Amino acid sequence: MSTFVYMTRCDGCGHCVDICPSDIMHIDENIRRAKNIEPNFCWECYSCVKACPNHAIDVRGYADFAPMGHSVRVRREEEKGTISWKIKFRNGTTKDFVSPITTKPWGKFIPKLAEGDKPNQGEINSQRLYTEPEGLNIDGELPSVPKDSFKKGVYY
Amino acid sequence: MLNTNPFSTLAETVSPVAMQSFIIAMVILIAAGTIIQMISHRNLTYFFNNAKKAKLNATKELGVGEKVSIVAKTTVYDIGTTSELGFGKRRLAHVLGMYGTILFWVASAVLVFGYTGAEKSSSTIWSMIWHIGAILTCVGGYWFWFFLRVDVSAEAHPWYRIIKADLFVLALLACATFGLLWSYTQFNGQTGLSYLFLTLFVVSNLILFGGIYWSKFAHMFYKPGAAIQKNLAEADGSRDNLPPPADAPEQFGLGIKREEPKHY
Numbered sequence: 001m002s003t004f005v006y007m008t009r010c011d012g013c014g015h016c017v018d019i020c021p022s023d024i025m026h027i028d029e030n031i032r033r034a035k036n037i038e039p040n041f042c043w044e045c046y047s048c049v050k051a052c053p054n055h056a057i058d059v060r061g062y063a064d065f066a067p068m069g070h071s072v073r074v075r076r077e078e079e080k081g082t083i084s085w086k087i088k089f090r091n092g093t094t095k096d097f098v099s100p101i102t103t104k105p106w107g108k109f110i111p112k113l114a115e116g117d118k119p120n121q122g123e124i125n126s127q128r129l130y131t132e133p134e135g136l137n138i139d140g141e142l143p144s145v146p147k148d149s150f151k152k153g154v155y156y
Numbered sequence: 157m158l159n160t161n162p163f164s165t166l167a168e169t170v171s172p173v174a175m176q177s178f179i180i181a182m183v184i185l186i187a188a189g190t191i192i193q194m195i196s197h198r199n200l201t202y203f204f205n206n207a208k209k210a211k212l213n214a215t216k217e218l219g220v221g222e223k224v225s226i227v228a229k230t231t232v233y234d235i236g237t238t239s240e241l242g243f244g245k246r247r248l249a250h251v252l253g254m255y256g257t258i259l260f261w262v263a264s265a266v267l268v269f270g271y272t273g274a275e276k277s278s279s280t281i282w283s284m285i286w287h288i289g290a291i292l293t294c295v296g297g298y299w300f301w302f303f304l305r306v307d308v309s310a311e312a313h314p315w316y317r318i319i320k321a322d323l324f325v326l327a328l329l330a331c332a333t334f335g336l337l338w339s340y341t342q343f344n345g346q347t348g349l350s351y352l353f354l355t356l357f358v359v360s361n362l363i364l365f366g367g368i369y370w371s372k373f374a375h376m377f378y379k380p381g382a383a384i385q386k387n388l389a390e391a392d393g394s395r396d397n398l399p400p401p402a403d404a405p406e407q408f409g410l411g412i413k414r415e416e417p418k419h420y
Binding site (some may be wrong): 006009011012013014015017018019026027028029030031053055071073075077079080082084085086088096097099121130134 | 202203206238241242246265305306307308310311312319320321372378382385386393397398399400401402417418
């Protein structure tokens with residue numbers, strides 16, 4: 001149940017593309033608006049939902065978050081330092097929450113990515129994500145599963 | 157050059173009626189392309205369904221006066237200054253391109269219908285507006301195209317990668333650029349070049365207005381509609397299911413400063 005984008009609200013600013021830890025939020029080539037290119041790989045971290053300045057991204061959350069059929073909408077207000085949540089259950093009940101964007105001083109415990117080295121085109125085009133494999137504490141290559149070892153058919 | 161009506165000079169070889177017919181044909185193409193796209197992509201259905209949902213979720217009934225006031229405010233601020241793009245370079249480039257294009261198109265129609273022909277007077281002001289509109293379109297458009305496009309700025313694609321979404325902006329830039337070059341070469345008496353640029357100007361207009369079904373041209377009609385719907389939904393309490401604005405800012409202290417999305 002991955003993220004999806006309301007096209008009438010999206011203005012193609014690129015904040016979701018920038019923040020997605022799975023690198024699956026990208027820009028559509030036909031209308032230059034954001035889209036989730038690989039819904040199966042979305043782990044619902046809500047990063048893009050919170051980062052979107054136009055509240056254009058929505059998620060159908062897992063059942064462990066709220067019963068199926070609910071809607072979660074998020075309003076991020078940077079000037080107030082708050083993120084407000086509205087969960088609308090399938091029976092119409094709504095619950096509102098407000099939480100801080102961060103409880104720690106901004107930048108102190110968060111990597112200052114803007115000050116990092118700019119990647120070259122090869123790194124940009126690579127399948128690897130930022131800081132991989134060092135960030136995973138792996139020496140050498142990322143572990144992989146050979147395709148011929150996959151079972152045939154659908155499995156989860 | 158800026159004070160000269162390029163269509164007036166052209167009228168020595170091309171009939172003003174032909175020019176007027178061309179503009180009318182372009183207007184028909186705009187209407188036809190947008191209507192066909194709306195039917196095919198079901199944009200209107202989406203808008204109406206959204207409006208229905210908002211009405212069901214509304215916590216407050218808006219009066220006619222309130223609605224008119226919201227629409228007026230949205231038109232002046234949200235649409236007139238493209239506020240959805242935030243405060244920054246993207247908004248400035250869009251405003252330059254938007255007003256440049258409006259001036260360019262309006263001045264084209266005024267010059268062709270009002271000041272082109274054997275017994276017609278000349279208008280320095282409208283000629284200036286036509287050129288300034290084209291220049292503003294080029295400044296905003298090329299700035300966007302080379303530096304601000306999200307595929308270039310956030311996705312790190314090279315500027316020369318062309319996608320279908322570029323059809324509108326490239327055709328518009330071609331119109332403004334070839335229009336200016338045609339005016340310049342015609343003013344300097346470079347007949348061959350002026351006809352070349354005139355041909356390119358006409359072709360780029362045909363692509364811009366004839367390609368509406370495939371391009372992002374109609375966003376200039378959809379985006380204002382979406383902005384009005386969004387602000388009406390905020391006012392009537394439905395808010396597209398969004399939570400209300402937080403009312404306890406002091407509890408959480410200062411917010412953060414958003415960085416540019418360029419962390420590729």
